[in-house]
Amino acid sequence: MNRHGPIIPPEAAPLKTLTVAMAIMCFLACLAIGALILINRAVDAWTGGLQSEVTVQIRQLSDARIEDEIAKAETLLKQTPGVVSTTVLDREAAAKLLEPWLGPIKELDELPIPRLIRVTINPAAPPSFDALNVALSKQVRGASLDTHQRWQTELTRMAGVLKYLSYAVLALIAISAIAIVIFATRTVLDANRDVVDVLHLVGARDGFIARQVQGRFLKTGLMAGCAGLLAGLMTFLLLGFSGSGPGSGGIAEASRSLLFAPVGISWRSYATLLAVPIVATLISVLTAKFTLMRMLHGEW
Secondary structure: OOOOOOOOOOOOHHHHHHHHHHHHHHHHHHHHHHHHHHHHHHHHHHHHHHHOEEEEEEOOOOOOOHHHHHHHHHHHHHOOOOEEEEEEEOHHHHHHHHHHHHOOOOOHHHOOOOEEEEEEEOOOOOOOHHHHHHHHHHHOOOEEEEOOHHHHHHHHHHHHHHHHHHHHHHHHHHHHHHHHHHHHHHHHHHHOHHHHHHHHHOOOOHHHHHHHHHHHHHHHHHHHHHHHHHHHHHHHHHHHOOOOOOOOOHHHHHHHHHHOOOHHHHHHHHHHHHHHHHHHHHHHHHHHHHHHHHHHOOOO
């Protein structure tokens, strides 16, 4: 008994082109999603650190001993409700903070480098920063309080811009994928118009023809989505091992944190990335079905 072949042969050139194009789109989507996840994690870590710490800066004045002023500031801070601990940074540590702007400081003793006190606060019950700043100004000469609010605002604004940019990239990728599927569907149906006409003559309904054709697009979308996901994971894996070690920092450490984070965190990342082939399959099937029905009804 002869087996009937599919309406659309699997080796059709438009389907091969669609598979490659969709795989590339899915790969780019994985990169955009991975970048979005890393941005969210980095901003949460940065803002969390800024919210739990403030800095007291004490400038050197000619008519005051800075060590005495540091002792006064420590005493005041330890008596302030909401302050968990204080850490006085020595002159060498303060000089290292200035190196990115001033370079290595050789004559350290000749420069009036301010002394810094790192203050850990209780985020759940922080002190009144306005009152603390006033008290420091009155009781400690040359003292000022930095709550890092400006940096936190800038980080939040930058993160918002990057997140919206990532969402825009994902939307453009989805729109491009839809356009590619529409073009491939039209090309495939036009190339097999004779077969479709014969099926109409023998009584086949449009729904039957559409189901037969969209099955090919389901396989194409699933294959392309899985290929793009695999390529994205391999890219993050290669980037993760491109550094010299676990503490190398930069893109390598960020990529490792995306793939090898604790289970409570990593499962969300993998679940989001696994949504890529699912969405790609849905886009391929639904777009192909809509296009096929419009064409079979003679509307396109």
